[in-house]
Structures are given as structure tokens and as C-alpha cells.
Amino acid sequence: MEGNSPVWARTDFDDSSWSTIDLTPQTDPFDLTLSPGSFVPGWTAKGFSNLDGYAWYRLRVRPANPGQSLSLKMPADFEDAYQVYANGQLARQFGSFDSSPPTIFVSRPEAFTLPPPGPDGEIELALRFYMSPVSTLGTSGAGGMHEPPILGLPLTLNVIASNQNTGLAFGRFGQLLTTLLFLLLAPGAFWAWLQNRRELAFLWLFIELVTGVLFFVVGWIALASWLPADSARFWCFGVLDSIWIPGWIMIWWYWFGLNEKRWIPWAAWLLAAADLVVEALALAPVRDINFLSSDLRHSFNDVSLFLVAAICVLLLIVLVEGYRRDRTEGLLAAAPILLLEIGALFNYFSPLFNVPYPSLHIFALSISIANIASILLVLVVAVLAVRRFLRNRLREELASQVIEQDLEQARELQQHVLIPEEISSPDFNVQVEYHPDQLVGGDFFQTIAGRDGNLLVIIGDVSGKGISAAMLVSVLVGAARTRANDSFDPASMLAVLNKQLIGRAGGHFATCLVAELQADGRLRMANAGHIAPYLNGAEVPFTGSLPLGLSGKIEPSLQALQLRPGDQITFITDGVVEARDAAGELFGFARARIICNEPVSEIVRRAQQFGQNDDITVLRVDYTAGRRQMFAMEKS
Known part of the structure; x- marks a missing residue:
């Protein structure tokens, strides 16, 4: 019956005028699988198509054994909340009827024990259902119960309800x-x-x-x-x-x-x-x-x-x-x-x-x-x-292989570019060691002997690493060799190299020191921001100067000295002084000055052992003017 009258829960209410609803499923009502055949259409498919809200079911049960306890298992599928009254008393509810509209929850089967029959030997059941208006949206046959409630022994119905809940979980x-x-x-x-x-x-x-x-x-x-x-x-x-x-x-x-x-x-x-x-x-x-x-x-x-x-x-x-x-x-x-x-x-x-x-x-x-x-x-x-x-x-590996091949070719090219010409001079003995931090580096050096017995020494360091720095090294070395054909003058050499960098350095710059050593021991040097050399263990003083490539006009720091027979001058790049150990401590200028008279290979080894993180170049020139006369006598 549609409506919401509390009178309908009373045992003395006359429901003879109410409509009847058949809740017989197509399959066994004890089917625990909740198969589609067990679905019984609700009241909207049985003459109450526009009904949402409250509706009541009533039925009378006469137990065969009034003294035996009975339970009622409610359906697993229903809309949306219910209260069960037994002999006029509330026996069970699903959902909360304390608010309007009632609070509804997802349906699930429940079994509960019924009170004993009344004096007439019957149990009067009144089932009050509430269906939300939303439950009719997009649903066929909504409303109330979709399977019949089952009356039976408490143990049996508890097992059935538990199995149906398990089936819902398995679903x-x-x-x-x-x-x-x-x-x-x-x-x-x-x-x-x-x-x-x-x-x-x-x-x-x-x-x-x-x-x-x-x-x-x-x-x-x-x-x-x-x-x-x-x-x-x-x-x-x-x-x-x-x-x-x-x-x-x-x-x-x-x-x-x-x-x-x-x-x-x-x-x-x-x-x-x-x-x-x-x-x-x-x-x-x-x-x-x-x-x-x-x-x-x-x-x-x-x-x-x-x-x-x-x-x-x-x-x-x-x-x-x-x-x-x-x-x-x-x-x-x-x-x-x-x-x-x-x-x-x-x-x-x-x-x-x-x-x-x-x-x-x-x-x-x-x-x-x-x-x-x-x-x-x-x-x-x-x-x-x-x-x-x-x-x-795979693409990265192939690209890496290409890059490695390019780097290897660049390394070979740089090695050919940097290989100094063999110096056969009665006045100078040259030693050089070069160890790039990567396959190719930014350090560069040249030693070129003149026809008059003079010696040109060029050492420098292009900022950065990798191929871009190596390409600038090739440019600078080529320009230096070309200029050396005309003049060994240190200042003009730096001006030529600076001109090569301006406009094509791509953000790079280069420190460079050029030294011209004459056979009679005179030494002229021009420095553009490079580390000062060491003469017999002492640092040669230079005033400050900017590296190449930063300005179109260069003002190098100049120095002129007179060498004596047996003097040695050692040129290094910043890879020596900037070697860094595991604790982050720099090798520094003090250590470099202490070892500057050691063999070139030993200086390199000490810097590498300390912790190389940049290109290392060490170049030494020994002035051996005392051998010059002996060399002339042998030729005569």
C-alpha cells in the first residue's frame, strides 16, 4: 500500500482492501548466486509506476511450531530503506528513519530473529519501505523488494544471508x-x-x-x-x-x-x-x-x-x-x-x-x-x-656512439694540432705534458723554433670543455702558427688571437700567455689573464689583464727578463692549481710553487693524484746557453 500511516503497522489493521504483489522469482528463491533470474520487478512495474517515497507490505505467518524460534531474512536487493514491524513492534530496520527523507545505504541481505507469535498463534508482519525519487532514474522495475523475504530457522537463514553477503563480495x-x-x-x-x-x-x-x-x-x-x-x-x-x-x-x-x-x-x-x-x-x-x-x-x-x-x-x-x-x-x-x-x-x-x-x-x-x-x-x-x-x-645509445665517434675524431685532430714541432736547439730544452680531463679539452700550447734560434712558447686555456672548446683551440693554434711565420712578438700575437675570438667565441673566452725566448737569454712575455709562469721556483710577477675574447681591444700584461744559463721556466694551466680532493680542498698555488721544479711528468702526476677535474698542461723550457759554444765547435 502506498502512503506512510503508522496505523498500518498495528495488528488489528484491516488490509483486506490492499493490492497483492507477487514476489515469486523465476529461479529458486534460495539461489545464493543472485543470478539475473532471481530478480523480481518492484512496484513501479506492478501498477504503481509513479510511486516513490513510502509503501507498505503486510503478511501474516502462522508457525507450525509456535514454540520454535523463527528468523526473517530480508532481500539482498531492494529500494532503498525499510522497517520491519512484528506484531506491531519495530523488529528491524535498514537505513535511518530519524530524518526526512530517511538516510539510505547500499542494500545488502540481513537476517534477524522474530518475536514469538501472538495469542492467536500468528506473527503479523508489516514492512515499511522508502524509495528515493532518484532510484527510479534510468532503472526498470524499481521499488521495494526484488526477491521475497524468507522465513525459517535462525541458523539456516544466517547462513543464507552470510553466503549472499559473501557472494556480493565475490562479485x-x-x-x-x-x-x-x-x-x-x-x-x-x-x-x-x-x-x-x-x-x-x-x-x-x-x-x-x-x-x-x-x-x-x-x-x-x-x-x-x-x-x-x-x-x-x-x-x-x-x-x-x-x-x-x-x-x-x-x-x-x-x-x-x-x-x-x-x-x-x-x-x-x-x-x-x-x-x-x-x-x-x-x-x-x-x-x-x-x-x-x-x-x-x-x-x-x-x-x-x-x-x-x-x-x-x-x-x-x-x-x-x-x-x-x-x-x-x-x-x-x-x-x-x-x-x-x-x-x-x-x-x-x-x-x-x-x-x-x-x-x-x-x-x-x-x-x-x-x-x-x-x-x-x-x-x-x-x-x-x-x-x-x-x-x-636505443636512440640514445646510437646518438651516444655517434658523439663518442665525433669526440674520438676531435681528440685525434686535437692531438695532431697540439703536437709541438721537434725542437733541436743548443740553447733550449723543451718538455711538455698534456692531459685533458675529457676526450678533448680546452688547453692549448705551441713551441715554435725560429730560423734565428729564437723560441716561441704559447700556452692557454679556452673556457669550458668539450667539442666547442676544442674547435676554438684549433682556431687559435692555426692562427698562432700563421702569425709565427711573420713575427714572434708576444703582444702582437695576442692581438691576432683576440681578433680570432671576437664574434665567433660563442660565449667562450681564453687565457693565454706568449713568450719569446731569444738565444742570448732575453725573454719577452705578454699575458692575457693566464697563470703566471715559475722561474727557478719563483712566480714571475704580472699585472692583471683580461682574457682573450672579451673585448675588441686587448691590453696584455708585459714582462721582460734576462735568463742565465741553467735557468728553467715552467708554464702551467689552471688544471694544476684547481685540482680538488674528495674533501673539496684545492691543490692551490702554494703546492704548485713547491713542486714547480720537479720533472714535468711528476707535476702532472701529483695534480692528477690530488684530484683532476680540468685539463692539465705543464710546459718547461730549460735555458742551456752554456752548450751553445760547444755545439758551434762540434760543427766546425
Whole structure:
């Protein structure tokens, strides 16, 4: 009976004028699998199509053995809350009737013990049901019970209720499996995004995985009656479900690199926002907001179906465009995307036409098509991510091999460029050691003997490392050799080298020191920001000067000395003084001055042993004028 009169719970109420409803299922009423055949259409399919709110069922039971305790098992499927009165007294309720409208929860079977029969030997049962107006949206045959209540022995009915609850849990096995997979892969997706922040597909995959986990958590909280069913529906099928397919659109849109089709994500999120508004309006009666007519609210299901279908079309467009760019990836993504869309659309068709939701059953476990699609989509993304990683790794290795070959060629070229000519002089003995920090370096040096017996020494350091620095080294060495054909003058040599750097250094600069050593011992030097040389263990004083390549006009620091027979002058680059140990301490000028009279190879070894982190060059010239006369006598 429709209505809400407390009189209908009394034992002396006359219900002879009430309509009768047949709750006989097509299958065995003790069927524990909750198969589709056990579903009994509710009161909206049995003459009360416009009824939502309260309705009552009444029945009388005469136990064969009045002294035996009996229990009543209520259905596992019903809308939406109920109270059971036995002999006029409240015996059980599901949901909370303390508020208006009542608070409803996700339905589940319950069994409870009935009071003993009355004086007439009968138990008068009155069942008060409340159905939310929202429960009729997009549902065929809603209203009240969808299987008959069962009367029997307490132990038997408790077992049946427990088994049905277990069956409901097994029916959510697919959700559990999907959630565990999502929990396992979510940190990996977030890590992959952190490794390359430009790969936004991984960030959206992480968001999608978290969304799937939240969907499961909210559903289980609602199943435990810790969250009202209307709130669970809004969060699961309103908020989370509205962003589920657009989330996959974002993943594949970024994955396939469809940046030129920016209208696709915009359209997807606008449709998702519209679907969320429709869901919120559909749930308005739950909040006791009834400004919309019943007919208008029933049309919301059609509107929502249209919006979801439009979002599915956008996902198909992304799939087609992705297939055009990479057929392998497009084909791998096709099957799970199509399953996902079928599952999304079945959310509307299944309750509307009372069609079983497509699922895979393994023994008592059930995995829905939506769960299968989600698992496959995540696995496909994982496989494609591994494939892309290996492919990028191969490309990087090939590119690295090319770079290594180029560096090796550059090293060989630099070695040929830097090899000084053999100095055969009765006045000078030259030693040099060069150890780049990488395959190619920025240090450069030259020793060139003149026809008059003079010696030209050039040592310098181009800022930076790698091929760019090595190319400038080649430019400077070539310019130095060309200029040496005309003049050994140190100042003019620096001017020529500076001119070569201006406009072509690409942000680099170079320190350089040029020394002209004459056979009679006169030494002229010009310095452009380079480390001062050591003469017999003492640093040669220079005033400050700028490196080459910083200004079009250069003002080098000049120095002139007179060498004596046996003098030795040692030139180094900053790789010696800037060697750094594990504690971060520099080798420094003090240590360099102490060892500057050691053999060239020993100076290099000490700097390398301390901790090389830059190119190291050590060049020494010994003035041996005392051998000059002996050399002349031998020739005569």
C-alpha cells in the first residue's frame, strides 16, 4: 500500500482492501548466486509506476511450531530503506528513519530473529519501505523488494544471508583486483613523471590510477553502511565517473602527441562538467530539493547518456589519430578502449532494460567488463611505456656512439694540432705534458723554433670543455702558427688571437700567455689573464689583464727578463692549481710553487693524484746557453 500511516503497522489493521504483489522469482528463491533470474520487478512495474517515497507490505505467518524460534531474512536487493514491524513492534530496520527523507545505504541481505507469535498463534508482519525519487532514474522495475523475504530457522537463514553477503563480495572481486593493480602501479607512474616532467601522460596516468582507487574505497565504505548511498552515488557516479573517461582521453592525447588538436581535451572536460551538473540535479530530491518536475528528472538519464556517448566519441577520435601516428600503439590501445566504452555505456543500458552487466565469471568470482578494460588499459600503457623507453634508450645509445665517434675524431685532430714541432736547439730544452680531463679539452700550447734560434712558447686555456672548446683551440693554434711565420712578438700575437675570438667565441673566452725566448737569454712575455709562469721556483710577477675574447681591444700584461744559463721556466694551466680532493680542498698555488721544479711528468702526476677535474698542461723550457759554444765547435 502506498502512503506512510503508522496505523498500518498495528495488528488489528484491516488490509483486506490492499493490492497483492507477487514476489515469486523465476529461479529458486534460495539461489545464493543472485543470478539475473532471481530478480523480481518492484512496484513501479506492478501498477504503481509513479510511486516513490513510502509503501507498505503486510503478511501474516502462522508457525507450525509456535514454540520454535523463527528468523526473517530480508532481500539482498531492494529500494532503498525499510522497517520491519512484528506484531506491531519495530523488529528491524535498514537505513535511518530519524530524518526526512530517511538516510539510505547500499542494500545488502540481513537476517534477524522474530518475536514469538501472538495469542492467536500468528506473527503479523508489516514492512515499511522508502524509495528515493532518484532510484527510479534510468532503472526498470524499481521499488521495494526484488526477491521475497524468507522465513525459517535462525541458523539456516544466517547462513543464507552470510553466503549472499559473501557472494556480493565475490562479485566485487574485479574491483578489488583492479584496485590492487592500481595501487601497485600508481607510484611507478608518478616516478616516471618525476623523471621527465614533460611526459604528462604519466602524470595523468597517476591521477587516473588514484581515481580508480578512490572509486573502490568509496564503494566499499558505502557497502559497509558508513556512507549514505546517495553520497556514494554522487562521488562515484558523479564526480569520479565523470572524470574517468576524460582522464583516459588526456593520457592518450599526450601519449600520441596530439598537441595540435587542443579542442579535444577542452571538449572532453566541458562535457564532463555538464555530466556532473546533470548528476547533481538528479540527486536534488535526496537533499529535499524538489524544484524540478519528475518528468524532467527522468530525462536526465537520457541527457547523461548523450554526454557520456559524446565523450566516448572523443576518445575514439584520439584512438584514430594515434593509430595514424603509430599503428602498433594504436592497435594495442584499441581493444581496451573499446571495452572501456562498452562498459561505460552499459552503466546506462543495464538497469534501464534489466540486462545483466557483462562480466567474466571464474568460479564464484566476477570480473566486469569495466574492470577488464581498466586492467588492460593500464597494462597496455605499461607495455607501451617499456617499449618507448627501450626505443628511446636505443636512440640514445646510437646518438651516444655517434658523439663518442665525433669526440674520438676531435681528440685525434686535437692531438695532431697540439703536437709541438721537434725542437733541436743548443740553447733550449723543451718538455711538455698534456692531459685533458675529457676526450678533448680546452688547453692549448705551441713551441715554435725560429730560423734565428729564437723560441716561441704559447700556452692557454679556452673556457669550458668539450667539442666547442676544442674547435676554438684549433682556431687559435692555426692562427698562432700563421702569425709565427711573420713575427714572434708576444703582444702582437695576442692581438691576432683576440681578433680570432671576437664574434665567433660563442660565449667562450681564453687565457693565454706568449713568450719569446731569444738565444742570448732575453725573454719577452705578454699575458692575457693566464697563470703566471715559475722561474727557478719563483712566480714571475704580472699585472692583471683580461682574457682573450672579451673585448675588441686587448691590453696584455708585459714582462721582460734576462735568463742565465741553467735557468728553467715552467708554464702551467689552471688544471694544476684547481685540482680538488674528495674533501673539496684545492691543490692551490702554494703546492704548485713547491713542486714547480720537479720533472714535468711528476707535476702532472701529483695534480692528477690530488684530484683532476680540468685539463692539465705543464710546459718547461730549460735555458742551456752554456752548450751553445760547444755545439758551434762540434760543427766546425
